[in-house]
Amino acid sequence: MKFLGLLLAVVVVSAATTFTVNSLTNKNLTGQSNGKSPFSFADFQSVRSGLETDFTLAAEHTVHAVVHVKVRVQGRGGMQGFGGMDDFFDQFFFGPFGGGGRPQQQREMPMQEGSGSGVIISPDGYIVTNNHVIENAKEIEVTLNDKRTFKAKLVGTDPTTDIALIRIDAKDLPTIPFGNSDALKVGEWVLAVGNPFNLTSTVTAGIVSAKARNIDILKSQMKIESFIQTDAAINPGNSGGALVNTDGQLVGINTAIASQTGSYNGYGFAVPSSIVQKVVTDIKEHGTVQRAVLGVSMGDITDQLAKDKNLKTMEGAYVSEIAKGSAAEKAGIEAGDVITAIDNTKITSATELQEQVGRHRPGDKINVTILRGDKTLTKTAELKNIQGNTDIIAKINGSELFGATFIEVDSQIAKSLNIDGGLQVKSVDKGAFASAGVKEGYIVLKVNNQLIGNEDDLQDAVNQVINSNDRDKVLFLAGVYPNGRVTYYAVDLSK
Secondary structure, X not given: OXXXXXXHXXXXXXXXXXXXXXXXXXXXXXXXXXXXXXXXXXXXXXXHHXXXXXXXXXXXXXXXXXXXXXXXXXXXXXXXOOOOOOOHHHHHHHOOOOOOOOOOOOOOOXXXXXXXXXXXXXXXXXEEEEHHHHOOOOEEEEEOOOOOEEEEEEEEEEOOOOEEEEEEOOOOOOOOOEOOHHHOOOOOEEEEEEOOOOOOOEEEEEEEEEEEEOOOOOOOOOOOOOEEEEOOOOOOOOOOOEEEEOOOOEEEEEEEEOOOOXXXXXXXXEEEHHHHXXXXXXXXXXXXXXXXXXXEEEEEOOHXXXXXXXXXXXXXXXXXXXXXXXXXXXXXXXXXXXXXXXOOEEOOOHHHHHHXXXXXXXXXXXXXXXXXXOEXXXXXXXXXXXXXXXXXXXXXXXXXXXXXXXXXXXXXXXXXXXXXXXXXXXXXXXOHHHHHOOOOOOEEEEEOOEEOOOHHHHHHHHHHHHOOOOOOOEEEEEEEOOOOOEEEEEEEOOO
């Protein structure tokens, strides 16, 4: 009888365990539970609570340096039949107003508000946030953790990394020091600090789930996506906030979440501090980001590629093509090589190669380790800018580059044309604008299908063209004259 009772107990426990595991498995596969179960894995919580990791010091040192960023953006409806269309080329070839050529009925576009977070990185008021937080903003307002509010000035942006730098007029501010994102390890604890609802800073904890993630969220042609993935809760409004290690050092800027609902669903992504620090330094020193280019077309190594090319490794970045006259060509790198390291930093994917090169500037020399057949070689490459030289690219000056100067659109003119945003040409001298036929008074509304609200927007659009791999450096302008005449221009920057 005792044996029979013991056997019955084992059967009951086994059945309960099977039921619990099956329920959890089904929930993971389908996203829905098959029913509530009273069972759970024993001591699961005690494993986590038993860890001797103290977050209080890191939280105390960082919450006061994370701010709330509120922006005001003009309603983006634009001219009816113009601003609401997505494809510039449809407008170029088929006309924006069904052949009418003039704006339709006027309508006021209200100002809209958006918000995110930011991180104070210097006592004199420099704050880093995401480009998408302040994009097209007419006004930027910053609220500190102590409830003080300041108007902020945009210093510069980099759409290729989704990083922006703003500044407030204040002194002796609390800061978060930069940490080494390269030293982060998968499984390491991190804190996500944000100020999403202007309710003072909020802290969540998680671990580094992965590194060098490319989620294809940025749209710039020269984008650098090598995100730190974390399971620390990041929700809307946390964009631009801090990802810090347990020492309270900034290791990333929280940027995106993976979610089908818009709310946190287990995956958050941050721009590594190594990239952030380089971008911020470039903006402060040069007004624009200095983008270094190796000059290779590359991709990850798949099982099929390894078989087809008889590769001896599954790790690294496979070089499929070398640009003529590039840093790679001059260094002796060839198509078919596999890049396995940059300056002794191991490269396992094309994303990691992109990140390593992206933290350098034109003129920097790097050691590139390659696998060619059975041989491991090291080549020294002097990186170039997209124009094929090692010069520092200065911030764009409209009067120098375009032969034009610009002003904000007068509110009465904007109202009469039923437009929001835009940048008006004040004067045109000899230069690219004059060669394209642009006249004084022309209001630039879009450049290469990007909305233009100020000179920073124009510079971002120009940077994307200059930094692109396209041989032709052309700006396609869409805009309108004060008399209502809609006009398009193609401005050749290569002349």
